[in-house]
Amino acid sequence: MVDEPLVKSWTNAVTGLLTVLVCLFFLIGAVSYGIGSVARMGPGFFPASLGVIGLVLGLTILVNAVREPFHSATQLRIRPFTFILVSVILFALVVESSGLIPAIALAGFVSALGDSRTKIWEALALAVFLSAGVYLVFLQLLALPIRAIAFV
Amino acid sequence: MELFGNLVDGFSQALSLNNLLYCFIGVTVGTFVGALPGIGSIIGITVLLPTTFYLEPAAALVMLAGIYYGGEYGGSISSILLNLPGSASTAITCLDGNQMTKKGRAGVALFITAIASFTGGSIGILLLIFFSPALADLALRFGPADYFSVMFLGLIASATIGQSSPVKNTVSVVIGVLLGLVGTDVNTGIQRFTFGSINLYDGIDLIVLAMGIFGFAEILSTAGSSAQDNIRQKVRLREMVPTRQDLRDGVRPAARGSVIGSALGALPGTGPTIAAFSAYTVEKKLARDPSRFGTGIIEGVVAPEASNNAAAQTAFIPTLTLGIPGSATMALILGALMIHGIPPGPALMSENADLFWALVASFWIGNILLLVLNIPLVGLWIRLLAIPYRFLFPTIICLVCAGVYSIGLSAFDIFMVMGLGVLGFGMRFAGISAAPMLMGFILGPLMEEHLRRATLLSYGDLGTFFREPISASVLAASALMIGWSLWKWIRRSR
Numbered sequence: 001m002v003d004e005p006l007v008k009s010w011t012n013a014v015t016g017l018l019t020v021l022v023c024l025f026f027l028i029g030a031v032s033y034g035i036g037s038v039a040r041m042g043p044g045f046f047p048a049s050l051g052v053i054g055l056v057l058g059l060t061i062l063v064n065a066v067r068e069p070f071h072s073a074t075q076l077r078i079r080p081f082t083f084i085l086v087s088v089i090l091f092a093l094v095v096e097s098s099g100l101i102p103a104i105a106l107a108g109f110v111s112a113l114g115d116s117r118t119k120i121w122e123a124l125a126l127a128v129f130l131s132a133g134v135y136l137v138f139l140q141l142l143a144l145p146i147r148a149i150a151f152v
Numbered sequence: 153m154e155l156f157g158n159l160v161d162g163f164s165q166a167l168s169l170n171n172l173l174y175c176f177i178g179v180t181v182g183t184f185v186g187a188l189p190g191i192g193s194i195i196g197i198t199v200l201l202p203t204t205f206y207l208e209p210a211a212a213l214v215m216l217a218g219i220y221y222g223g224e225y226g227g228s229i230s231s232i233l234l235n236l237p238g239s240a241s242t243a244i245t246c247l248d249g250n251q252m253t254k255k256g257r258a259g260v261a262l263f264i265t266a267i268a269s270f271t272g273g274s275i276g277i278l279l280l281i282f283f284s285p286a287l288a289d290l291a292l293r294f295g296p297a298d299y300f301s302v303m304f305l306g307l308i309a310s311a312t313i314g315q316s317s318p319v320k321n322t323v324s325v326v327i328g329v330l331l332g333l334v335g336t337d338v339n340t341g342i343q344r345f346t347f348g349s350i351n352l353y354d355g356i357d358l359i360v361l362a363m364g365i366f367g368f369a370e371i372l373s374t375a376g377s378s379a380q381d382n383i384r385q386k387v388r389l390r391e392m393v394p395t396r397q398d399l400r401d402g403v404r405p406a407a408r409g410s411v412i413g414s415a416l417g418a419l420p421g422t423g424p425t426i427a428a429f430s431a432y433t434v435e436k437k438l439a440r441d442p443s444r445f446g447t448g449i450i451e452g453v454v455a456p457e458a459s460n461n462a463a464a465q466t467a468f469i470p471t472l473t474l475g476i477p478g479s480a481t482m483a484l485i486l487g488a489l490m491i492h493g494i495p496p497g498p499a500l501m502s503e504n505a506d507l508f509w510a511l512v513a514s515f516w517i518g519n520i521l522l523l524v525l526n527i528p529l530v531g532l533w534i535r536l537l538a539i540p541y542r543f544l545f546p547t548i549i550c551l552v553c554a555g556v557y558s559i560g561l562s563a564f565d566i567f568m569v570m571g572l573g574v575l576g577f578g579m580r581f582a583g584i585s586a587a588p589m590l591m592g593f594i595l596g597p598l599m600e601e602h603l604r605r606a607t608l609l610s611y612g613d614l615g616t617f618f619r620e621p622i623s624a625s626v627l628a629a630s631a632l633m634i635g636w637s638l639w640k641w642i643r644r645s646r
Binding site: 011012014015019022023026029030033034037038039040041042043046047050051053054057058060061064072074075076077079080081084085087088089091092093095096100103104107108111112114115116117118122123126130134137138142143144145146 | 206319320322323326327329333337339340342345373374375377542543545546547549551553557558561563566567569570577581584596599600604607608612613614
């Protein structure tokens, strides 16, 4: 069991550091677009000022890593997390080449298996049900210009 | 009398078969997503937003708004029966609502909740009808400096009011604004933060962002969690009839709750959730015997439910009359207006008067439909709630994928949603709320526009923000809010 305050201060420290890095990135970008003057603001003025604010806030979180109140609203569950990401990547790859219905069936099947309690046949049944539902709503009812199935 | 004529016009439009159908779809979906624990109206709206592209603007907004206030009705069902809040705004209803279920009075709790919700909603709608025209008239006098300051107040309020750390919430706002600025700068044509990718020239799509940080992030953090309680409860219509004493106990709390909710709903940063909590706290303070609260009494259910529904309706006042959303959901509604080519702002009420009054009329029709959905048909929702979450989350993943792909037929958008979803998950993990980010994303580009205009008009004098009376008083309010939250933050973390 990891010490709770330690996790808290580490997560806060990483959050602060990432905030600083992201804001620094935007700040550098903004400066390169041209700040202009207050009377004639350049495209970089507004993002640069936000970058500075974000930088200060990020440093505040970093410095106060131990003090800053922290309650994580979630926890990482490796299996569903991976399965869901994979299912979405598969959708994006399959939808362009083979059409909407195979992509939905695949994404539904793979993401359903993300829950270890779901049996293979349940995931298959859900995939069939979801393909039919998406076909009805998106292609028949809304008549979106997407191919249902394309054979490559 | 002009008001009366407008209302009649509005009702005749809202009662057209088409609009009535979309209103019905909206409130039904709203009740469903509201009743599902963890999935709130904001996810329902984002998932259905792409399907409204091909609808008339009025039908689209009638449906999306229906999801929002329908969610307030649905949320209480799972609070009462499962002791799991269907949405954040009905969390407080668990206290007395679920106790009533344990005493075998679930039917009465559901019935009286639906009535209280309807009362709150109706009072909210009346205020919306009477205050909107006046506020829109006032807003026509707003200059760019005033707009900038009011939006600034909106962002500050979204960051400082609420549970989590104000510093982290402000980070959320800042990142949201920066993401909102991605794309072609309208004034100079320069590409900002696009990395030369054509996909980003038009900026990040609102729907892609919202689906990522709300829908996708929610699924990532809840999928695979341990088994949830399923309802084994049956509620018969006969058991729903409240006693005369129940009704007598409920009248005053419902009235007070509606007033509190209406006021808090219209203010920036405070929405249905804070409205429900405040109404409950007030009832407890006013009660002769506060210890009865939490044991399953009518007052503890009626007050928060009247309050959150009133707040859900008055939240539309600033959104529709000023074009300034008070919450993340309202920011989405504002985005939906823009997607349909309707510029939000005080001119909406004069230039798109038809739309405004049809929408307002549909609110009331929607509330009546919800009354039907939540009293005679409550058994249907109870059965739907029995669907295990492990079947629901793949369904939502598929709806998100299909919906996002249908926006631009581009696989890039899918990867974008995924990336933003992982970001949203990381933010949750770090204790950063996503709602302020969406507010920043919508308001950021508008604020930049007004800031540029204001400083151009004042020849670079920033003092203009403190000399214009509206702007100055709003900035003073923002300063108070910042000071108050800083003081609280320093005291709490010491």
